[in-house]
Amino acid sequence: MNAPRTPASDQAALLRDAVVYTYPLYEMARMRAATCPRRRTDGTFAGDTPDNTLRWVNQLFHSRALLGPQHRQVVTPNNDTLYTNAWLDLSEGPVCISVPDTAGRYYVLGLLDAYTNPFGGIGSRTTGTGTGRYLLHGPRWQGEIPSGMQAVQCPTNAIWMIGRWLVDGEADLPTVHRLQDAVSLTRLDGTPAARAFDVGMQPGERASDPVRFAAVVNRMLRDNPPPAEQAEHVARFAAVGIGAECDAGTMDDAQRQALSAALAALDAELAAPIPSDLGGGWSLPVELLSTFGERYLERALVARNYIGALGMEEAMYLIADCDGDGQPLDGRASYELVFPANGLPQVDAFWSLTLYRKSDCMLVENPLCRYSLGDRSPALRYEADGSLRLLLGSRAPDTPSMQGNWLPAPDEPFYVALRLYVPRKAHLDKTFAYPPIRRVSA
Incomplete structure (x- = not known):
C-alpha cells in the first residue's frame, strides 16, 4: 500500500x-535479532547460510556467567543475576513452561510484550518458588487449559521472556545452572516448542x-x-x-x-541528560507497573536506554548521571555515596549499585573486575554507626580498609544504576530519601 x-x-x-x-x-525486533539463538542446543542451525535471518524461537537460552564488559548485547546490563531468556512466538499456538523448585531462591521470568510492556511474570514474588506449569497463549487463542497448568494471556504474539536468577558469587554458579536446566518449553502435546522463525534483521x-x-x-x-x-x-x-x-x-x-x-x-x-526527580541527582526513568499505557515517550526512552526493564513491584531502577549539585559524574573526579544506618535500601530480595560508561551504556573493564556493589558484597565495610559509604571514581581509595567499598569508574563520564529487587513501600510510594552522590575531589 x-x-x-x-x-x-x-x-x-x-x-x-x-x-x-x-x-x-x-x-x-533488533534485540530479537541480536539475541535469539541461531543454533539450537543440539547444534542444529535454524537456517542453512550464515547471512540468513532465521532464528530459533520458543527456545531457552541461558547465560552461564555474570555479565561483564565483554557482553554487549544489552544496554545497562545487571551484574547480579544469571539470565534465562526466550523469544516466544505464539502465533501458531500456546507455549507451556515448567519451572523447578528453587528452595526459596529469588528468581523471576519476566514477560514483555512486543511494545516492551512488562505485563506479567513467573517467579518468587508472583507465583512462589515451588514447581509450576504455565500455559502462555496469544491474545486471540481459545482452547482448553490442561489440568495442573495456569494460563497466562499475552497481549501480543511476540513475547520476550527475560529470566533472572540470583547468584551469590562464583561458587554458587553450578547450583543456578541446574535450576536453569530444569526449565522447559513445550507445545500442548508435550513436544519441544522450538521452531525456526524469520526475525527479518x-x-x-x-x-x-x-x-x-x-x-x-x-x-x-x-x-x-x-x-x-x-x-x-x-x-x-x-x-x-x-x-x-x-x-x-x-x-x-x-x-x-x-x-x-x-x-x-x-x-x-x-540521549539527553536525565532530570533528577527524586533529589540528590537520582531519577526513576522506569516508572510503571505492567504497562506504559499512553506514555509513549517514556516507553521509547526505556526501549533505547533500559530495554528489558521489569515493573516496579518486581524491580526498581534508580539512575544517577549527575552528583548532588547537578554536575555530570566523571571518573576523573572522586565521589562518595553514604547511606545512613537507618536509610539503607529497603527490599524483600536484594539491592545493588552498578556503574556504566555514559557513552555506550555498558559496563567498563577495571583492575578489580568489580562492576557492582550491594547488600551481598562480602568485602563491604560498614561504619561504626551502621552507615555505609561507597566510593566511586577511577582512583583507588587511599585507605586500604575502604578498598571493598570502591566501585571503579572510567576516566570519562559515567552513570550508576541502583537496582531494588522487590522494593518495599517506601520506595514504591517515593517517600524514601535517596542520599546524594557527593564529589570529594577534583
Missing part, C-alpha cells in the same frame, strides 16, 4: 508521533536507515496489532508510511529524508 500524502505542515508532528510510538517495536542493525526502520516496524505492527484503544492513534501513521498495510519500499526521497530527520531528533532527545 502506498503511503497517502499529508500536508507538509502536519507531517513533522505526525512523524514524531509515529517514531515515538513505534521505536520500542524496532528495538524489540541481522544483529547490529540500528534505527538510522529510515526505509529499514519503516519495514521493520510495519511488519511488527502486522504481527502484533496495538491494543484496541490505541488503534485509532496508530492508524494515523499510514499517512507518513508507518502502518501494518504500508510498504516501506514505496517511500520517496522526501519521505525518507523526513523520517530520517525524525529518527535522529528522537534519538538525540532520548
Whole structure:
C-alpha cells in the first residue's frame, strides 16, 4: 500500500508521533535479532547460510556467567543475576513452561510484550518458588487449559521472556545452572516448542536507515496489532508510511529524508541528560507497573536506554548521571555515596549499585573486575554507626580498609544504576530519601 500524502505542515508532528510510538517495536525486533539463538542446543542451525535471518524461537537460552564488559548485547546490563531468556512466538499456538523448585531462591521470568510492556511474570514474588506449569497463549487463542497448568494471556504474539536468577558469587554458579536446566518449553502435546522463525534483521542493525526502520516496524505492527484503544492513534501513521498495510519500499526521497530527520531528533532527545526527580541527582526513568499505557515517550526512552526493564513491584531502577549539585559524574573526579544506618535500601530480595560508561551504556573493564556493589558484597565495610559509604571514581581509595567499598569508574563520564529487587513501600510510594552522590575531589 502506498503511503497517502499529508500536508507538509502536519507531517513533522505526525512523524514524531509515529517514531515515538513505534521505536520500542524496532528495538524489540533488533534485540530479537541480536539475541535469539541461531543454533539450537543440539547444534542444529535454524537456517542453512550464515547471512540468513532465521532464528530459533520458543527456545531457552541461558547465560552461564555474570555479565561483564565483554557482553554487549544489552544496554545497562545487571551484574547480579544469571539470565534465562526466550523469544516466544505464539502465533501458531500456546507455549507451556515448567519451572523447578528453587528452595526459596529469588528468581523471576519476566514477560514483555512486543511494545516492551512488562505485563506479567513467573517467579518468587508472583507465583512462589515451588514447581509450576504455565500455559502462555496469544491474545486471540481459545482452547482448553490442561489440568495442573495456569494460563497466562499475552497481549501480543511476540513475547520476550527475560529470566533472572540470583547468584551469590562464583561458587554458587553450578547450583543456578541446574535450576536453569530444569526449565522447559513445550507445545500442548508435550513436544519441544522450538521452531525456526524469520526475525527479518541481522544483529547490529540500528534505527538510522529510515526505509529499514519503516519495514521493520510495519511488519511488527502486522504481527502484533496495538491494543484496541490505541488503534485509532496508530492508524494515523499510514499517512507518513508507518502502518501494518504500508510498504516501506514505496517511500520517496522526501519521505525518507523526513523520517530520517525524525529518527535522529528522537534519538538525540532520548540521549539527553536525565532530570533528577527524586533529589540528590537520582531519577526513576522506569516508572510503571505492567504497562506504559499512553506514555509513549517514556516507553521509547526505556526501549533505547533500559530495554528489558521489569515493573516496579518486581524491580526498581534508580539512575544517577549527575552528583548532588547537578554536575555530570566523571571518573576523573572522586565521589562518595553514604547511606545512613537507618536509610539503607529497603527490599524483600536484594539491592545493588552498578556503574556504566555514559557513552555506550555498558559496563567498563577495571583492575578489580568489580562492576557492582550491594547488600551481598562480602568485602563491604560498614561504619561504626551502621552507615555505609561507597566510593566511586577511577582512583583507588587511599585507605586500604575502604578498598571493598570502591566501585571503579572510567576516566570519562559515567552513570550508576541502583537496582531494588522487590522494593518495599517506601520506595514504591517515593517517600524514601535517596542520599546524594557527593564529589570529594577534583
